[in-house]
Amino acid sequence: MFLESVAVLANQRLAPRYHLLTLESPNIAAHAAAGRFVSLRCRPSYDPLLRRPMGIYRVLPDPRGRRSAFQVVVQELGRGTQALVSARAGERLSCAGPLGNAFTLPREIEPASAEADRPALQALLIAGGIGISPFHLWAEELLRRGVAAELLYGGRSAADLVCLEHFRALGFPVAPATEDGSLGYRGRVTELLERRLADRSKGAAVLYACGPEAMLARVQQIAGAAGVRAQLCLDRMMCCAAGVCLSCVVGVRDGERLRYRRVCTEGPVFEAEGLEL
Amino acid sequence: MSAPDLRVELTGLALRNPIVAASGTFGYGLEFKPYLDLSRLGALVVKGLSLRPTQGNPPPRACETAAGMLNSIGLQNIGARAFIEERLPELKRLGATVIANFWGKTVDEVGATAAVLDSAAALDALELNISCPNIQEGGLEFGTRPAMVEKVVAVARRATSKHLMVKLSPNVGDIGEPARAAEGAGADSLSVANTWLGMAVDVRTRRPKLHTGMGGLSGPAILPLSLRMVYQTVRAVRLPVIGVGGIATLEDALQYLIVGAQAVQIGTASFFEPDVTVRVVEQLEAYARAQGIQKIAELVGSLIEV
Numbered sequence: 001m002f003l004e005s006v007a008v009l010a011n012q013r014l015a016p017r018y019h020l021l022t023l024e025s026p027n028i029a030a031h032a033a034a035g036r037f038v039s040l041r042c043r044p045s046y047d048p049l050l051r052r053p054m055g056i057y058r059v060l061p062d063p064r065g066r067r068s069a070f071q072v073v074v075q076e077l078g079r080g081t082q083a084l085v086s087a088r089a090g091e092r093l094s095c096a097g098p099l100g101n102a103f104t105l106p107r108e109i110e111p112a113s114a115e116a117d118r119p120a121l122q123a124l125l126i127a128g129g130i131g132i133s134p135f136h137l138w139a140e141e142l143l144r145r146g147v148a149a150e151l152l153y154g155g156r157s158a159a160d161l162v163c164l165e166h167f168r169a170l171g172f173p174v175a176p177a178t179e180d181g182s183l184g185y186r187g188r189v190t191e192l193l194e195r196r197l198a199d200r201s202k203g204a205a206v207l208y209a210c211g212p213e214a215m216l217a218r219v220q221q222i223a224g225a226a227g228v229r230a231q232l233c234l235d236r237m238m239c240c241a242a243g244v245c246l247s248c249v250v251g252v253r254d255g256e257r258l259r260y261r262r263v264c265t266e267g268p269v270f271e272a273e274g275l276e277l
Numbered sequence: 278m279s280a281p282d283l284r285v286e287l288t289g290l291a292l293r294n295p296i297v298a299a300s301g302t303f304g305y306g307l308e309f310k311p312y313l314d315l316s317r318l319g320a321l322v323v324k325g326l327s328l329r330p331t332q333g334n335p336p337p338r339a340c341e342t343a344a345g346m347l348n349s350i351g352l353q354n355i356g357a358r359a360f361i362e363e364r365l366p367e368l369k370r371l372g373a374t375v376i377a378n379f380w381g382k383t384v385d386e387v388g389a390t391a392a393v394l395d396s397a398a399a400l401d402a403l404e405l406n407i408s409c410p411n412i413q414e415g416g417l418e419f420g421t422r423p424a425m426v427e428k429v430v431a432v433a434r435r436a437t438s439k440h441l442m443v444k445l446s447p448n449v450g451d452i453g454e455p456a457r458a459a460e461g462a463g464a465d466s467l468s469v470a471n472t473w474l475g476m477a478v479d480v481r482t483r484r485p486k487l488h489t490g491m492g493g494l495s496g497p498a499i500l501p502l503s504l505r506m507v508y509q510t511v512r513a514v515r516l517p518v519i520g521v522g523g524i525a526t527l528e529d530a531l532q533y534l535i536v537g538a539q540a541v542q543i544g545t546a547s548f549f550e551p552d553v554t555v556r557v558v559e560q561l562e563a564y565a566r567a568q569g570i571q572k573i574a575e576l577v578g579s580l581i582e583v
Binding site for chain 2: 001003041046047048049050051094096236237239240242243244245246247248249250251258259260265
């Protein structure tokens with residue numbers, strides 16, 4: 001974990017209200033993983049007061065091939081993100097990270113067996129809108145490990161699927177879903193997930209999801225009903241991102257017992273089972 | 278020129294400088310090990326401890342406000358014994374001066390928790406939180422009635438021979454009343470003040486932004502309010518006062534010292550600048566040097582009134 005003043009190398013507008021910020025930090029880039037995040041001071045003022053957690057989207061190498069920078073996708077939602085999307089190249093932002101845990105592959109189905117005639121694992125990645133953040137790094141990892149996988153990428157409309165081209169460029173299978181039918185499956189991404197799970201000929205499935213909590217709650221339900229494992233990546237309001245303020249907690253039920261766990265330091269990735277969404 | 282002397286002494290409690298990390302914003306201290314050298318702080322006050330582990334309130338527990346934030350965490354903590362066994366040894370190994378904040382929902386619980394903490398030789402001091410509800414008095418904050426303050430401080434006083442700091446609630450009309458009550462009941466120092474009761478509403482859902490409806494306001498927004506209370510408290514009692522409320526910069530800390538606080542606590546600012554406490558220590562030393570202040574005590578209570 002590093003607390004640094006990082007330079008904004010680039011600020012690319014992906015779509016209205018969506019920006020891709022490139023931030024220079026060899027330290028953070030070197031320890032990035034799918035699900036891990038940084039905590040950014042939006043500007044040096046008391047308005048907004050608190051840092052904003054931003055998932056690490058991609059890691060970029062310098063000309064010599066060393067991990068030197070990372071990117072975050074910012075959706076303009078309020079005063080904090082408004083300040084972030086207007087950051088200019090050359091500006092510096094106070095940045096703590098990388099923080100939190102990361103997605104993992106279930107041990108029993110890893111690595112994919114070479115002699116099997118079909119992949120041992122089919123990983124389904126479910127992203128809702130800005131919930132795409134952890135999936136670029138995870139897609140790269142799954143490709144490296146030879147895990148058969150597909151990204152189900154949902155949003156209200158085609159304009160919300162701002163990272164679609166990045167996954168196509170990566171050669172990672174993507175199925176878009178839009179509620180208005182402007183691209184791909186017409187309807188919710190969780191409906192598309194149910195259809196995929198109905199066809200299990202492709203092997204065991206494990207789910208990875210990130211998006212609005214209502215979507216995550218539905219993924220949890222679907223995973224429970226289908227008896228498949230799911231890891232959910234949460235985005236909660238945080239004050240400290242250091243594990244001390246105890247404001248980002250989520251309830252985790254273990255039988256009768258309810259425990260509050262911190263999204264910032266015990267998450268943001270949690271096993272779906274028992275999570276109180 | 279020799280380095281300025283930043284040491285302060287609060288009724289037998291020696292601090293290497295007057296900058297203290299406030300309870301509830303610094304965890305059990307060890308969480309800040311990646312950000313700063315804990316031994317450079319005057320002291321750190323750990324998250325409020327109770328006799329048994331406490332689960333806290335359901336989320337949402339916090340929200341941002343103009344230059345501040347509201348919280349209603351519900352005093353979640355690992356319990357006094359777990360703190361002593363699992364965290365305190367490492368804190369002392371790192372050279373930290375450690376103050377244990379604690380609370381109880383009844384007078385007896387307060388006494389029992391104080392006794393457990395008193396038995397921990399490595400603890401430097403206790404800070405009693407009287408801003409929590411007293412279930413024997415219908416959930417009224419201990420800190421809002423001088424008679425209850427006197428009773429609860431007296432019980433804590435009997436249970437410990439360590440330095441007993443009492444953190445006052447600002448949610449009163451005249452801070453002098455609970456301050457004098459705590460002094461009379463044997464407090465060694467007063468930290469002034471805790472968070473200010475507040476509220477925020479989500480206009481889309483028309484629901485309070487916090488699960489519990491109301492919560493404690495902290496951050497730069499409250500500085501003038503808490504500073505005024507420190508100003509009033511130092512005129513009401515002889516005890517040393519530790520100023521707390523909205524401090525995020527050296528200038529903020531200086532204001533509290535000038536009105537008469539002998540030390541200050543930095544709270545919410547640690548959330549948005551995790552190393553702020555140590556930076557203010559460094560800036561204070563540089564300031565004292567630049568101003569030719571040999572002992573920081575020269576600054577305390579140096580307010581010029583017109």
